[in-house]
Amino acid sequence: MTQSFRIENGGLINRDKKISFKFNGKNFFGYEGDTLASALIANGVHLIGRSFKYHRPRGFFGAGVDEPYAIVQLYRNGETEPNIKATEQELFQGLEAKSVNCWPSVNFDVGAINNLLKMFLPAGFYYKTFMWPKSFWYKIYEPFIRKAAGLGTASIKHDKERYEHKYEYCDLLITGSGPSGLASAYSAAKNGAKVILAEDKSRFGGTLLTSEVNIGNQSGKEWADSIISELKEMPNVTVKNRSQVFGYYDHNMLVMSERISDHLPKTKKFHPKQRLWYIRAKEVLISSGSIERPIVFGNNDTPGVMLSSAAKEYMKVYGVLVGRKPLVFTNNDSGYETAIEFKKNGIDPIILDTRKEPQSEIIEEAKSMNINIKNSYVVVAAKGYKKVKSADIAKISDDKEELGLIENIDCDCICVSGFWTPTIHLASQSGNKTKFNEDIDAFVPGISKQNEKTLGAANGIYTLEETLKDSFEKGNLLSKKITNNDNKISFPNVVEKKSTVHDKFWCVPLPKGKNYKRFLDFQNDVAVSDIEIALKEGYRSIEHVKRYTTLGMATDQGKTSNLNGLQLVSKIENKVVPSVGHTTFRPPYSPISIGAIVGREVGKHSKPTRKSPMHSWHEKNNAVFVDAGVWLRPRYYKRGNENLFEASKREAKNVRKNVGVCDVTTLGKIDIKGPDAAELLNRVYTNAWLKLPVGKARYGVMLREDGIVMDDGTTTRISENHYHMTTTTAQAANVLSHLEYYLQIVWPELNVNVVSTTEQWAGAAIAGPKSRDVLKKLFPLVDVSNEGLPFMGYVESELFGAKARIFRISFSGELAYEVNVESDNGNFMWEKILEVGEEFEIQPYGTEALSTLRIEMGHVAGSELDGRTIPYDNSLEGLVSKKKDFIGKRSLLREAFTAEDRQKVVGVVPLDKKTSIPEGSHLVKDSKATLPNPKLGYISASCWSVEYDNPFSLAILKDGKNMIGKKLFVMSPLKNKIIPVEIVSSHYVDPKGERVRS
């Protein structure tokens, strides 16, 4: 296809570099410097998608960030990305894009039937219609709506691109490189301030690129270029293009998204795709300009209807004509500039001006060029389906209520200008109390809450001279405060054409007997009639109207629709716009990619990975790992073709029969020292600690102040004032903070110091009837007999020269020891244990076997100590001292905690001794009871008992104490299982605890 709408010369594109790209499978050419939109328009393509609700044809409306229609699915270097604005996406070699929101194709779209049914799709339609029957929602309505109403497809593949985060400080952050941004940056930079100038687009200069002005005997663009190149040379200035400041947060922190590689066919080696900047600025100058707003008329969403400023930008920047028979529909002078540009390119436009007799320099120029101007004229409705073919126009009465005779004129595009709306998003996000400016019919920033000032068009200043003056001055003043320099800039001579006041006209009345859709929000298909219905139905607050009709809720956040929506509400409500107020602006200003937000924190970088000193041994010996918080722990050691179930059963069995060794390095370890250490433990744990002798360990339970169990573990008295506390892997960090809180805030009088030693010690649990034999070989000099080292005893020794701590403690319920050595010796210890244990058939065991062993012993762990249970629930009430006070004790008196039928941990065995019980299942009395079936408890942990070779589970059961021997049902709707079970003691194996003491 040829670029039949490309003007022969002109524009800022590089005509020497032809670029090929694909849209909806068809090949096209554009030039370097094009956007996807300008290249498509150059090729005469105006149908780019379908609208969200009615699936009406969609073309281009703008030429940049304000674009509501032209959203495409982009394909780049084997990746795909949804929600890309064709007006922002720069063209690159091999670019591919597809329409979204249409099926099967953009030209023939099944969903367009919605357009014929539009009388049935009013505001709130989804709320009203898809309510019943309830069961239809998940299976029929939702999947259909989702398929019909998407804005593209997110890739489910891993994103190979790299995204970076950067933190920066500056004196002045300036958002936008139009005239106000350039002038303020220049004068601040001259004062030596550290300046960051951010430009969203690829080209600097903003409106200077498209307006016919003269600054210091240079064209606007030449002046912008010279300022930018001077700024780029200054060491105190950072100039960034393709960088959008999208969020203004507390304490003058702003976030900017820099698109480093999106305009390239492929990201360069060692480059990120995008970079997110967190910028703390002493002062912020908002120079984000303004966005042209449309005038509302019938079928104003037809492809070919677009903003007049966009039509001008396509001509001046891209050398592209949006049409050959343009109609310019305006209520102000901006439309004339577009018409003049058309005329300069040999095209004859027709201007319809809603004003009766406007006079200004610009209008004079248009007249002198013999442009056809029709005053007091409006477009009543656009005609054509996939592209504008003609327009119904009419004269309008002075009071703007009555339409004259309707005439139809040929045209292929309608360029609309309804005046300008300042881009106040950042100011509003900063907490600025915006105010309504009657002169321009729009909100402008008012009272600042943070250190920000808004300049130029974003502040409602629409003349170049005034903008430059104000911006030079503000840049100078603010930087002077910071640097104490005062370098005055000589103000350049400015030539611009004077314009006259705009007409406060924004919506064309419907002609009699016609029912045209007049759209306010082009992306979400919200028409005038929808707002009227919402108000008729009683919605008053603009925030409610917004949510009910979805006005301004699309991905463009109503950049082109908000003000006209407000005008309509205030007109119907007979209020003034400021009293209706505008809805809240929230970051991001325009969509940013999830990848940029996440940055480098993906995959294994999303959290740190902690590994024990024995990790590489585990790896070499076929360990299958499991995440335990940020730790990686061996879950089981695979032998041959074993699966998890087989391997863990073998490992657990071997512990019960012979001896096993488990890496317990991950357990939290806290070193406690000081004369008041025993007193601290006595207050923290529920049981008594004052009389624990040196060389002894004790099991303890600690509560939160609300009486809920926080953690459990053993603490050993190493010496008179020195204790070694262990915590569960999961709670290690919380317990340390907990102790520090009480020592620093609540009881500062206690003379105790605590420090984490989790990573200082490597730990190995040696468990099983033959563990003593292994220990004898490891520590030949230590008396490890039952008398020499009894249950809960502690000795220090050397393991083949390495300092070692030996604890006789058990989690498996077997005779067991835990040996700690300094981390550097961890692997040495581990290999020695396996070496000397070989003759006793020692095997390493992982967390799965560890769980099996503790579950069938009825030892509670994280799945029972789940932040919802008290000591009684875990059968730990024997450890609760009646004599002394401790953290959380008072809460145990609460009525629910002392109830007779309070929940308690029990054992659960399936009657058939075969069916495994899913964790999380509910226990009920009657499996056939009508719903909701009263739930008596839940399965907290399940295993296959290696002692009895049948399934066994622990459960927290209401009135558990009196339920032993009862028959209940386990229900798992998730797994579709109903299992008859018997309730037994939670201490399924060795209920008297003889083995640990043997």
Place this chain on the structure above:
Amino acid sequence: MRSQNEFSYGGDATVKRPELGKEISDQDWDNFVYNRKSLRGKHWELWQHLSGCRQWIKIQRDTATHEIFKTLKANEEIS
């Protein structure tokens, strides 16, 4: 200046834990454990320098603007 990420919030700094071993009414205990005012404006809070020196500190912060007015060490009384 330290990054906010290093700190962890620890609740209302004006709450005093009842003395150990003393009789206390249900109401007073409930107030200590559960009942907190959700103030808009200046608020004394506990924060811990978790990824740092491990000290608990008291911070007077505006809950609406996040402005920080004063900081105190753990053992300093709020005046």
